[in-house]
Amino acid sequence: MNISFVLNGQAVALDAAPDQRAVDLLRGLGALRPDGADANDAPGVCAVKDVKDVKEGCGTGECGACSILVDGVHKLSCLLLAAQLHGREITTASGLGSKAAPHPIQQAFAEHGAVQCGFCSPGMSIAAAALLAENPQPTRDEVRRALSGNLCRCTGYVMIVDAVQAAADAMRCDSSMLHDAPPTLRDTAQASRKAPQAAPNKARKKAGRP
Ligand code: FES
Ligand code: FES
Numbered sequence: 001m002n003i004s005f006v007l008n009g010q011a012v013a014l015d016a017a018p019d020q021r022a023v024d025l026l027r028g029l030g031a032l033r034p035d036g037a038d039a040n041d042a043p044g045v046c047a048v049k050d051v052k053d054v055k056e057g058c059g060t061g062e063c064g065a066c067s068i069l070v071d072g073v074h075k076l077s078c079l080l081l082a083a084q085l086h087g088r089e090i091t092t093a094s095g096l097g098s099k100a101a102p103h104p105i106q107q108a109f110a111e112h113g114a115v116q117c118g119f120c121s122p123g124m125s126i127a128a129a130a131l132l133a134e135n136p137q138p139t140r141d142e143v144r145r146a147l148s149g150n151l152c153r154c155t156g157y158v159m160i161v162d163a164v165q166a167a168a169d170a171m172r173c174d175s176s177m178l179h180d181a182p183p184t185l186r187d188t189a190q191a192s193r194k195a196p197q198a199a200p201n202k203a204r205k206k207a208g209r210p
Pocket of ligand 1: 055058061063066076077079
């Protein structure tokens, strides 16, 4: 089936199998040509940049490594079908910022020692971005609750919470950043003001459903 969506600001149109998971589609994009053929047939011709920053840990909605924003809402791509991306705006960690121009969350993770192996970091930064778009000044408990669906096996959580709070401080200090932020983040803030807030544990279980 043909699907199209916007990935980190870039339009993508391709053919997806009806039972293909979103995480598999996103992680395989770098190997696709615009016509969907394997890139090995024409090396160097790629439809979009690789999005290997979307990780797969558990594959069952428990670890948060596969976190993405779908129209600004935190979702688990291992629980989504590729078809559910159709018509949506998708943001992955590489859409938040880059090594050369990191998002304040990514910068704070680096500065606060919140990254060791880095496997959880893209998903953590996506969860944190969703939180800060909704709540620019979260308490430590609110950060812990928002990240409760994202597991880290090596850093521990104290420095991660420190980093999210530091990013929140930095983003509040630079109010112009909200005006310059990608539409996804502004949309998240607007959507969250309209939408009723689910209890954190329920929200986590719901993540990944359309
Ligand atoms: S891979 Fe663990 S929640 Fe998706
Ligand atoms: S930094 Fe290694 S899993 Fe979190």
